[in-house]
Amino acid sequence: MSRAVLSLGSNLGDRLAMLRLAVTGLGSVVRAVSPVYETAPWGVLDQPDFLNAVVIVEAPDVDAWGWLRRGQALESESGRVREARWGPRTLDVDVVTVDGVRSDDPELLLPHPGTADRASVLVPWRDVEPTAVLPGHGPIAALLATLDTSGVRRLTTTLPGASTSAADGERGSETGRR
Numbered sequence: 001m002s003r004a005v006l007s008l009g010s011n012l013g014d015r016l017a018m019l020r021l022a023v024t025g026l027g028s029v030v031r032a033v034s035p036v037y038e039t040a041p042w043g044v045l046d047q048p049d050f051l052n053a054v055v056i057v058e059a060p061d062v063d064a065w066g067w068l069r070r071g072q073a074l075e076s077e078s079g080r081v082r083e084a085r086w087g088p089r090t091l092d093v094d095v096v097t098v099d100g101v102r103s104d105d106p107e108l109l110l111p112h113p114g115t116a117d118r119a120s121v122l123v124p125w126r127d128v129e130p131t132a133v134l135p136g137h138g139p140i141a142a143l144l145a146t147l148d149t150s151g152v153r154r155l156t157t158t159l160p161g162a163s164t165s166a167a168d169g170e171r172g173s174e175t176g177r178r
C-alpha cells in the first residue's frame, strides 16, 4: 500500500476546472481533498495568482514513480505544454511525499524540494493532515509557524470530495461500527 501527498496548482485557463480535472481523474484512490486556496506566486513573481490544493491518495499497486506518472498524465490532459521553470501553467501536479520514501533522482525528488518553504503547499496539506511530518524537516505545523501565510487565501469554492480530513474516513467508519 502506498500513500502519497500530491500538490495541485493552476494559474492558466479555468483554474478551478483544472483542479477538478485532477481530482476526478485520480478517481477512487483519493482519500482526502483540501480546500482550494488562491495564492500569490512564488519563484517567478510576475504571473497570475495560482489556485492550489492538496490531495491525499492511496493505492496498493502504485509506487512513487506511478504517482509521478499519474500526475504527468493529468498535466498532459489539462493541455499543459512544457514551459519556463516556475512559469504559468494550466496544471501542475507535484508528488510531495510518498510514505517515508527518499529519492535523489532528478526526475523524482522525494520529498519534493521546496515544500518546507511553500505555504501554498503546507497550508492545504495541514487542513487534511494536521499532524503530518515532512521527512527530513519535521511537523508541517511547526514549519508553517515560521512562514508568511498572508498570500494564501482560502476560497469558499470546493473540489469534489473536499472537506474530508484524511482521518475523517477512519473516524467515520469507527462511529459506524458502534
Ligand SMILES: Nc1ncnc2c1ncn2[C@@H]1O[C@H](COP(=O)(O)OP(=O)(O)OP(=O)(O)O)[C@@H](O)[C@H]1O
Pocket (backbone or CB within 6 Å): 068, 084, 085, 086, 087, 092, 093, 094, 095, 096, 105, 106, 107, 108, 109, 110, 111, 112, 113, 114
Ligand atoms: N516529486 C516530484 N514531483 C513532480 N515532479 C518532479 C518531482 N521530482 C522531480 N520532478 C521532475 O520535475 C520536472 C517537472 O518540473 P516542473 O517544470 O513541473 O517544475 P516546477 O513545477 O516549475 O518547479 P518545482 O519542481 O520547483 O515545483 C519533471 O521532469 C519531473 O520528473
Ligand SMILES: Nc1nc2c(c(=O)[nH]1)N=C(CO)CN2
Pocket (backbone or CB within 6 Å): 008, 009, 010, 039, 040, 041, 042, 043, 044, 050, 052, 085, 086, 087, 092, 120
Ligand atoms: N503560489 C504558487 N506559486 C507557484 C506555484 C504554485 O503552485 N503556487 N507553482 C509554480 C511552478 O511550480 C511557481 N509558483
